Amino acid sequence: MELFGVTALLLIICAVFILATIVRTRRQETARLPPGPTPLPILGNILQFSGKEFAEKYGSVYTVYMGMERIVVLCGYDTVKSALIEHGDVFGARGHLVYQDILQENVRPSVRQLNNGERWKQLRRFSLTTLRNFGMGKRSIEERIQEEAHFLTEEFRKTNGQPVDPTYYFSKAVSNVISSVVFGNRFEYEDKEYLRLLNLLNQLFRDFSSVWAQVGNANDHLLLPGPYKAFSKAIDEILKFIAEKVKLHQESLDPNSPRDFIDCFLVKMEQEKSNPDTEFHMTAIMNTTFDMFFAGTETVSTTLRYGLMILLKHPDVEERIHQEIDQVIGRNRAPCIEDRSRMPYTDAAIHEIQRFIDLAPLGVPHKVTQDIEFKDYVIPKDTTIYTLLSSVLQDPTLCKYPHEFNPGHFLDSEGKFCKNDAYMPFSSGKRICVGEGLARMELFLFLTTILQNFTLRSPVDTGKLDLTPEISGFGNFPRPYQLSFVPR
Template sequence: MYCIALSNGHTWKQQRRFAVVTMRKLGVGKKGMEHQIEEEAQQLVEIFACAKGQPLDPSLPITNAVANVICAVTFGHRFSLEDEKFKKLSEGVDVAIKFVGSIFQVLYEMFPSILKHLPGPHKNAIAASNLLLSYAKEEIKKHKEQLSFHEPQDFMDFYLLQMEKSKNDPNSTFDEENLAQNIHDFFIAGTETTTTSLRWALVLLTNHPDVQDKVHKEIEDVFVSSQSISYQDLKKVPYTNAVIHEIQRSNYAFFFGAPRQCSEDVKLGGFLLPKGTLVIPDLRSVLLDPKRWETPKEFNPNHFLDKDGNFVTRKEFLPFGAGTRVCLGEQLARIELFIFLIKLLRKFRFQLPEGVKKLSQDPVMGLTFQPPPYKICAVPHSNSS
């Protein structure tokens, strides 16, 4: 089994350990990586500004900005939004994501021997997945030809260097197929989850202008004239921190957590789960538990604040999962959400288009629970430069 997310045993341990260490080496959680994210956030601000306060669909600009963060991490460079390869890459990610979790995927999983001979969305999804793998392999070839991995600057460099170090190890799982699959999964998981959370953020903040105004005031009071943003600044803005957490809690991106498999016999709630049993965690049951949250079905930042307005960590907050298989990109996602939202909310007040009373919050189900297509007005603040 290739990749990290769905592998087990020795392959998973080796690939996971390497990925965690490499992400640290690449600066996830450090100023270098934060600067790259801030650059993409600024590009997004400039795209929104071009709409001059008129209704715009933020989906594609957000997807492109987040995808370019993944490009910087994996390939070591960003793409121009006009780059044809980047457009195809984004389109491939979008097609693959829309297919996963759809009724067409369910039918394909049930009747693969029949559907593989018939036209349909499954053909487009397979083609999109193959496109992502093909592009990853192109980049692998370029990196190998340039010998850049001897002075590694990105995930691909570090992986190729590890392949060279492990070439005589019979137990090594480091090969080009695993690398290509990892890159494929980084794009699917890393782009979709953060993009979905940012899209929900704009829906919720537009529908709750009082919350949005309070976040903007806190940001202005704390950052004043400072242009640079650091993830460490999150500690200075407890209300904003609470809002970000509540966005992820109230509109959890997935229908359920990633499937897991029992590595040994275990008793749970009086039931025996034999070794090898497939377990699908219902994280929504925790994030929306009425016994744990005061208003579980409502968007309420106070879930993460004490009576004095200080941010409170909640053990029930599990959008990234828990344990040794917690989401590999958790830290990167947290940094992205913070920096993107700070940059956007400092510059704009997001408002409903004329004639629209409220943006729909009825989710559209796919790989993730996405908000329905919408348009908003990004109106520059009078004090923004």
């Protein structure tokens, strides 16, 4: 018994000594790190993370720990701009994303770092060029969106003014736009396989906003087996769908007449098949297609869903958009992207919807490529960086009413549209969203087409509509609601 007590005492002394050594070493290592809250053993600051409160206490640059992983958080327009624009080469690497690990494991485990280095540069350059060649910002993509907006309004017309949940209406329409670009065709709204795929995408986007997904982004070993298995199963199902599409494209490919993004990628693969260091292979086409399909569906559809909820709460804004549509477009033709420059209030309202909903509050993680002295601190190489986009979108130096919905944030004294540096929903710098141009076009054309044809009505008192997000993590998600589309 005495021996047991002595052994226990020795173990306690050793544990205390080890912890003291870790703390002392960490203090030495972090002497010039940005300040931050004291982390708990193993868990770090997971249970206490609050971007706004920490910024108020520690300033625009602070350090937190997700588990044992050190993360530096950047807040406010000036700080984020300095990092992503002025020091873009250092802050330009992509931080760890758990879904990318799962994605790569499910395709080919030997290939890593699709998000950084030369591989990322080549794939990003190819994606941008291909999207432009297929008309991003030009007529062909615009026609695809106009066509889908027409199908969407016809679906809303079938509801006969009865209340509906708009979630999957928007998912189907928006996903069909990116499908037409990537796969070369749209899907019927009642296609069961398509609906199953959209359900997987929607659930993935929501799941990645869970607390444990955020923890897993920083520490693989802290991601619980249950969520990891669910993520992996959903991703695997989506990849199977993509693999079938790629196979069909391989069987019917005409190198002289590529029909869509996958065709263009396959042509590039053939051109570089003798290059052992090529970045264009089956793994890359699977990953790139997944990213485009995933990001191109949920971000825009969620923004539209959130946007209509905001308009229900602000009927005066909806009415002013109706008036501008009637004056500029009328009722007898489809809206086109050229109308945007003549519709300052509508353009301002769409920008304000994106600013207000703060779709990706934490942004996507970055990583510094070398030690850097930044804002009087030293950030070590490979440190994960979170650019708190919320703090930019709600920067009080740039927005008079940062926590209120007000299209006036993007209008000058004469009612003309004016840019606002607080508008950074797509991030900025080298890592700005590849699909920004496509997304902005979709938001304008879908919203104006809907409001050209319908007046929005809520089946409940709009005072009961809560605009605070139901889930807030990787993304902000609106609470479930219903609305009626009343023909004008």
